[in-house]
Amino acid sequence: MLPSLKKSVVLVIGAAAMLAACGKPEGEAAGAAGGGMPPAEVTVVTAQAGSAALTRDLSGRITAVRTAEVRARVDGILEKRLFNEGGEVKAGESLFKIDSRVLEANAATAKAALVKAKSSVLIARQTADRYRQLVGEQGVSRQEFDQAEAQLKQSEAEMAAAEAEVRRSSVDLEYASVQAPISGRIGRALVSEGALLSKSSGTALATIEQINSVYVDFSQSGADLLRLKQLAKVGKLKQASLPVDLLLEDGTPYAHAGKLLFAEQTIDPATGTVTLRAEFPNPDHLLLPGMFATVRVAQGAMDATVRVPQKAIVSSPQGQLVYIVGSDNKVAPVPVKTGGFSGTDWIILSGLKGGERVMIDGIQKVRPGAVVSPVDAAAAKSAPIASAPAKK
Template sequence: MSWQTDCKGKVKTLKSQRYFQAIAPAAVLLALAGCNRRGAPPAPPPQQVTFVTLKAQPVEITTTLPGRTEAFEIAQVRPQVSGVIEQRLFTEGSDVTAGQQLYQIYAAPYQASYDSAKGQLVRAQAAEMTARAKLNRYGPLVRAHAVSQQDYDDALAAEKEAQGEILTAQGQVERAAVDLGYTKMYAPITGRIGRSLLTVGALAIANQNSNVAIVTRLDPIYVDVNLPATELLRFRRELAQGRLQRNGNNTASVSIQLEDGTKYEHPGSMEFSEVNVDESTATVIVRAIMPNPDKLLLPGMYVHAQLKEGTDPRALLVPQQAVQRNSHGDPQVWVIDAANKVSLRPITVGQAIGTDWLVTDGLKGDERVVVEGLQKIHPGDTVTPLDAAAPAKAG
């Protein structure tokens, strides 16, 4: 009996040891899990970001390009006859009108030529009168056979020759009158005259290569800018698609900024664009016409021209601070969806308007774009959005 009892007790002891050995690892794991549960930090809240909601709005589209001013009209004053300049009848740098006399060339030789030509005309007219009278007398006589037919024909030829001499003399008179008139040099156009390159007493040569003065019309004045051919194509394409609406009289308005940074107060309009593209620069010359009543603009000045192409009735503007660039330089923005999750989206931007970019592709109205907190978010993160347009709460 005692052996059985000992065996049973021993057996029970062995079973108890095996039980504890089996449950010990589970107990240790539960204890460690409880320790981890008590020591783990709380999950961070969603990252706060500031966003703006894109709204389609009418925006005036402008293109800023460098340009040069060009004279509306320019005329070079040159002598048509040779002679010594007797008078200069204008003030350098003053305004002159078309037909105003500028110089007087010594006219005595040309006056003498004119008088001589008129004398030749009078002599030819007298000879024609004599020939015509003789022809009139020979008319009845030849019919009466009092003179021969040859004499009559000679009288007729002499009268025709006298008429030819009159025409020749008249041509000489007209030529002499023209040369005499050229001794007075007139302003060909209305404008402002520059400095005189010849003084009184200097010899002017007919049809010389150099001019003696230049008259420039300053009001209005041209502004020529080089517009990239791609921009011209985009401009015409957007007009054809209806994305741009012309203003006023269907012409592009132009305003300019002077070289010192000041804005020119008188707006102008685009006149025309060149029909050929410059192969070396891939640009097209666009000419604008500007009013210049105060003569502030002078030919050759460097200006910045702003071409107001039209109005985009549904333009989207995104703040420049919201636009990032990838390794290839392509623009992209963070967009918040309805579940407040962010994603990185590539976009296409046009020109800068103030502190915004004009978005041409990749975004649509009423989408939320992150403008602050860009460095702390990753694609797919859930964020706490704060509207940049909402007033800040006190405290």
Template sequence: MLPPRFRTVVLSMALAAALAACGGAEQGGPQQGPGQVTVVTLKPETVNLSRELPGRTSAYLVAEVRPQVSGIIARRLFTEGTEVKAGQVLYQIEDASYRAMAASAQAQVQRATANAEQARLAARRISELAQVNAVSAQENENAQAALKTAEADLASARAALQQANVTLGYARITAPISGRIGKSSVTQGALVTANQADALATVNQLDPIYVDLTQSAAELMQLRRELAAGKLQANNQMPVKILLEDGSTFNHDGVLEFSEVSVDPATGSFGLRIKVDNPEGVLMPGMYVRAVVGTATREQALLVPMQGVQRDPKGATSAMVVDAEGKVAVRPIQVSQTVGDKWLVEGGLAAGDKVIVEGLQKIGPGMPVNATEKGAQPAAAAAAPTAAPADAK
């Protein structure tokens, strides 16, 4: 008989051996069944193709305010950075000399008016005397010529008065357009000259506003080839989405105004201009934005989710599909551009193919799988297992 202490050790070793045997039996059991994957069945659809292009904003209208007469700035009549209306007075130039010139021209008009009236009366009297042969025909002709000369002098005086009033009006410098005015380059008391090179201020009309974009000429040529081949249909009426620098979408869509007719030889690109409503003034000149511009429409297009497309180190793309035998097959594919969260398929897949989008980590080529369509309702859960039998006594 073994001592009690040794009997306990022997029983523990026997129990461990029994548990190991049970574990080995479990490991030697039947293999797991087919893998579970989620697939997307490709269906042809009509897709509006677009291109995301970089660009910068520019004012719809820009007007530089310059004086048209010389003088001292008497007052500045606007607040920098505010909205101004067309015709609003921005600066007042000291105008005493211009008012004096206008008053002198007005006096000349009055003198010419009096001379014209005197000549008119004289011509009428002499004409009446000439009818009764009281004066010679020569005197009558001279009187009529003097009247015409006086009337011409009056017209000239009135034109001089008009010119003087225009010059006087130029002493009040007004806004040429409506918009937001920037910083003033002069202050009260500054001397300005007519048609000087430096602007006093700049007014920008920001509603609407332009977005100037650049696009590769090679992309344009490829688009034209596909349109000519009938692969795409032109679609230039799509609204343009504007993406701000932080990635958010601007509240208002834009419209394509025009595209340049020449290509920049330094960059190989050409310009596009988009007009966008900007009532809140969010967009300011010089901001960097991106614009999603519609290019064309493709009929019978195939789109594959991005998670179903793999790339190898060389950049080649492929997708795993479930074939007719319910097994995994690898398909080399060609994709061209993204449409939302999907790739546009150019080759390698056909309508009806089941592309695997979930469960890719647990499968390999040739493995049988159970495929569930993405978005389909899951099957009913299996019945709960029966209770284990009671332990043997």
């Protein structure tokens, strides 16, 4: 009997508790259950309205503004390297020394030949002058006089050839000291001491590059150029002189703005692209020839546009859309149509008017119609980070 009595008491107490809970107000019941979840916190930005530069990110390769290959211009044995590999050199600075003994002998031979040619000219001139007087007195024949005149001209020609040979041998002797054709940074030596250098093949010795400023060559499709021209024709795109920006291989922006130098006037039939070139200052030599980079080039200005960050755009099977937070802090999806980039932002052609609070973070945590707690991205970025409490 005792166990049955205990069961009856437990059932009566449970029923009384249920009746008491049902008799409480709804708010009190919810509070007893622990309360509802707070609104999800999301990051928002304000859609910016106004004019914007239409930009395009294009891949390019960096090249030096000037490149000079240092090559051998005379035959000989390389005796010495006179520069530090990877260092800066000045135009006219001696870089290599070639064995000059054979070249010195050639120069001496040429000078001796010139002295001999001058002596021949002197004798021929004296003979011609003497015959000129004698031919009038019938002392020599006209034929002998003509031969003397011809011999003088021949001797003068030989002397001119000897003078040219002296100059050539002198130039060859100067080439024994290989000098830098331009100022810049020189790479490694391509030959070592003792190597036989050839004038005919032009043995490569080193390369000098000027990189205080650099070129970036990049390509754009012909279809894009045609689209831009059509937008400009109907007045939707204004031509403007805007700077060119550069993104490094790791995605970080380069500190110095560049300028667009030219665009080729022909389309490459193999790739369907046109080549463009921009120039960037490189005072710290951060940009090196051969590196890949992304050029962000402004292709014109558009009026009455709306811009939002790339993270705000959500792609779906139905198209692109953004989530906006209304004045009641409720989330609503809005279909939009994009029209290219302006820096890191999308240009919105339709769907937004500007001034809307657009979600850029926390989109995956909410559903349409949900109430959220919006945090402005600019305010969150500028808010000071609370310092950690000191340890006791």
